[in-house]
Amino acid sequence: MEKWYRQPPHQGDIGISTRVRLARNVKQFPFKEKISSSGQIQLNQMVKSALKRMDLGHNKFGFIELQELSELERIALLEQNLVSRTFLTKPENRMLVLSEDHSVSIMVNEEDHIRIQVLRSGMDLEGAYQLCNKIDDILSETLDFAFDDTLGYLTVSPTNLGTGLRASVLLHLPALERIQIIPQLMKTVSRMGLVIRGSYGEETGVIGSAYQIANQVTLGLSEQMEISNLQNIVRQVMESERGARADILNNIEVIDEICRSYGILKYARMITSKEAYAHLSNVRLGVSERILEEVSLETLNQLLNSVGEATLSVRANQHLNARERDLDRARLIRDLI
Amino acid sequence: MEKWYRQPPHQGDIGISTRVRLARNVKQFPFKEKISSSGQIQLNQMVKSALKRMDLGHNKFGFIELQELSELERIALLEQNLVSRTFLTKPENRMLVLSEDHSVSIMVNEEDHIRIQVLRSGMDLEGAYQLCNKIDDILSETLDFAFDDTLGYLTVSPTNLGTGLRASVLLHLPALERIQIIPQLMKTVSRMGLVIRGSYGEETGVIGSAYQIANQVTLGLSEQMEISNLQNIVRQVMESERGARADILNNIEVIDEICRSYGILKYARMITSKEAYAHLSNVRLGVSERILEEVSLETLNQLLNSVGEATLSVRANQHLNARERDLDRARLIRDLI
Numbered sequence: 001m002e003k004w005y006r007q008p009p010h011q012g013d014i015g016i017s018t019r020v021r022l023a024r025n026v027k028q029f030p031f032k033e034k035i036s037s038s039g040q041i042q043l044n045q046m047v048k049s050a051l052k053r054m055d056l057g058h059n060k061f062g063f064i065e066l067q068e069l070s071e072l073e074r075i076a077l078l079e080q081n082l083v084s085r086t087f088l089t090k091p092e093n094r095m096l097v098l099s100e101d102h103s104v105s106i107m108v109n110e111e112d113h114i115r116i117q118v119l120r121s122g123m124d125l126e127g128a129y130q131l132c133n134k135i136d137d138i139l140s141e142t143l144d145f146a147f148d149d150t151l152g153y154l155t156v157s158p159t160n161l162g163t164g165l166r167a168s169v170l171l172h173l174p175a176l177e178r179i180q181i182i183p184q185l186m187k188t189v190s191r192m193g194l195v196i197r198g199s200y201g202e203e204t205g206v207i208g209s210a211y212q213i214a215n216q217v218t219l220g221l222s223e224q225m226e227i228s229n230l231q232n233i234v235r236q237v238m239e240s241e242r243g244a245r246a247d248i249l250n251n252i253e254v255i256d257e258i259c260r261s262y263g264i265l266k267y268a269r270m271i272t273s274k275e276a277y278a279h280l281s282n283v284r285l286g287v288s289e290r291i292l293e294e295v296s297l298e299t300l301n302q303l304l305n306s307v308g309e310a311t312l313s314v315r316a317n318q319h320l321n322a323r324e325r326d327l328d329r330a331r332l333i334r335d336l337i
Numbered sequence: 338m339e340k341w342y343r344q345p346p347h348q349g350d351i352g353i354s355t356r357v358r359l360a361r362n363v364k365q366f367p368f369k370e371k372i373s374s375s376g377q378i379q380l381n382q383m384v385k386s387a388l389k390r391m392d393l394g395h396n397k398f399g400f401i402e403l404q405e406l407s408e409l410e411r412i413a414l415l416e417q418n419l420v421s422r423t424f425l426t427k428p429e430n431r432m433l434v435l436s437e438d439h440s441v442s443i444m445v446n447e448e449d450h451i452r453i454q455v456l457r458s459g460m461d462l463e464g465a466y467q468l469c470n471k472i473d474d475i476l477s478e479t480l481d482f483a484f485d486d487t488l489g490y491l492t493v494s495p496t497n498l499g500t501g502l503r504a505s506v507l508l509h510l511p512a513l514e515r516i517q518i519i520p521q522l523m524k525t526v527s528r529m530g531l532v533i534r535g536s537y538g539e540e541t542g543v544i545g546s547a548y549q550i551a552n553q554v555t556l557g558l559s560e561q562m563e564i565s566n567l568q569n570i571v572r573q574v575m576e577s578e579r580g581a582r583a584d585i586l587n588n589i590e591v592i593d594e595i596c597r598s599y600g601i602l603k604y605a606r607m608i609t610s611k612e613a614y615a616h617l618s619n620v621r622l623g624v625s626e627r628i629l630e631e632v633s634l635e636t637l638n639q640l641l642n643s644v645g646e647a648t649l650s651v652r653a654n655q656h657l658n659a660r661e662r663d664l665d666r667a668r669l670i671r672d673l674i
């Protein structure tokens with residue numbers, strides 16, 4: 001089954017991917033470290049039973065005991081944004097529910113008892129939220145979630161209290177970045193209770209002009225309101241980006257850069273992840289704006305999700321050193337582009 | 338008719354082109370500036386008559402009054418090594434005889450009365466010399482060349498006295514350059530009465546790892562001996578280059594560089610001549626060593642002879658500025674590669 005990022009993206013000219021996640025805790029178990037091992041195992045079993053009854057169409061759930069994965073496989077999951085870093089710190093008794101296409105990942109016994117995540121190709125907050133909500137409904141049929149009439153859903157971190165919902169859209173903003181108005185945009189957006197941050201690794205800063213816009217407020221709003229607030233801002237940012245693109249693409253230097261990036265990706269024999277992300281970003285701009293016809297956005301999405309360090313090693317079925325990764329990464333890109 | 342540089346090159350893995358030139362003066366006319374205008378016109382006529390009887394096969398001579406060309410056309414001739422800089426300083430009464438394929442160019446009323454030049458694709462000293470010699474023979478049937486029994490042919494510059502022959506081979510030496518033994522090679526070769534210098538513009542230094550090996554001594558040797566001396570050294574340099582290539586091509590970094598250069602040339606939308614020559618050099622190495630199959634040496638030779646500033650302007654039929662040339666150059670390369 002094809003992975004979620006191979007699906008035709010909604011508004012893929014700018015939207016790279018959408019993520020919606022709900023944090024839930026179950027009344028009958030203590031929160032956080034206080035839950036016993038047997039409680040954790042029981043919780044895993046309850047989630048499994050509940051989800052087995054769910055109809056995902058052609059898609060299917062897999063149930064993965066985290067401690068049965070190799071170190072490398074775990075890091076690859078993190079690299080592909082399927083689990084949190086917290087989830088990996090203590091693998092014991094933790095379960096990951098992963099749909100075959102990787103669009104749904106449910107961490108059980110993370111910081112919160114349950115974290116439901118749905119990923120979508122492109123900008124598709126509605127679609128991602130609806131599926132997340134559906135899973136939430138199915139689970140609450142058999143699980144009694146901790147809920148307070150004033151506060152809403154109870155979570156370990158107070159920043160999640162209320163809806164427990166975190167929604168974000170990863171946007172490709174090369175033009176806004178080039179005309180240097182991202183810092184200003186960040187200020188504006190934060191005044192609206194949202195946040196923009198550069199994506200692909202918090203340590204490494206912005207890679208490939210990809211920026212994540214996410215909600216910050218989970219208290220005092222309905223899930224649907226949070227989603228539609230975020231959606232409104234995202235749409236405005238996308239419109240600004242489209243305008244800025246129209247300007248910068250009058251510039252033959254920009255076109256030249258885009259086309260060279262394609263040539264380099266198509267022929268390089270070794271490439272670092274940093275360089276690859278930069279060229280993939282240029283090529284994505286070229287494809288979105290119909291300057292390059294040779295490659296699809298789906299393929300670019302696939303590459304973004306395939307050229308990470310651990311993911312390459314898992315694919316090669318062995319631990320690769322930096323040089324081997326650079327060779328493999330270049331080969332994979334050549335093969336797909 | 339295809340230009341000489343589109344011919345399959347002899348030993349084209351390293352040999353780019355071969356040039357043989359003979360300087361001759363005619364007894365009945367004073368040398369250099371002392372020849373009168375009417376003398377010059379008479380000389381042009383005599384050369385024209387002599388050559389009209391020569392059979393060049395499918396090739397044909399054209400007879401060009403230098404002063405009838407535009408400034409740009411003249412510089413383009415220089416750029417393509419068909420005339421000397423000296424020849425262009427005073428266009429009056431100067432005639433260029435140019436074969437349709439540009440392999441033969443004869444300057445009449447240059448510093449010397451007559452300079453016969455033959456260009457060949459690849460390393461082909463014998464072929465170039467034989468044709469030069471044949472033209473010399475034809476001309477000497479009707480023209481009485483200034484000749485001294487002790488000194489040989491008399492020329493304006495003492496450095497040409499004797500045979501009046503200057504032969505050179507343009508070699509592509511990226512591997513010897515990379516392992517940094519060219520300076521040492523220059524010393525060795527100069528002790529043998531030859532010279533190596535970086536080619537494509539004396540002002541700009543070595544471009545595209547192209548080096549010219551030429552004879553220096555014209556006195557006291559026969560033409561044939563000069564040619565075979567040069568040929569021996571050239572063969573040894575070619576062997577060294579082949580050995581060095583075998584070494585450096587074990588290096589994936591070098592392969593990567595070659596392939597990236599191809600990708601850049603294939604997709605860039607604007608490119609300076611300096612950058613173009615550098616990438617063309619990498620690609621030539623790749624093609625010679627069968628790393629790249631996508632392009633022929635003939636096409637690379639054509640590009641080397643087409644991407645110069647004046648040549649691009651003549652081709653566009655207007656004076657192009659730097660930016661326009663960079664665009665045109667990239668387009669030409671994309672079209673051919």
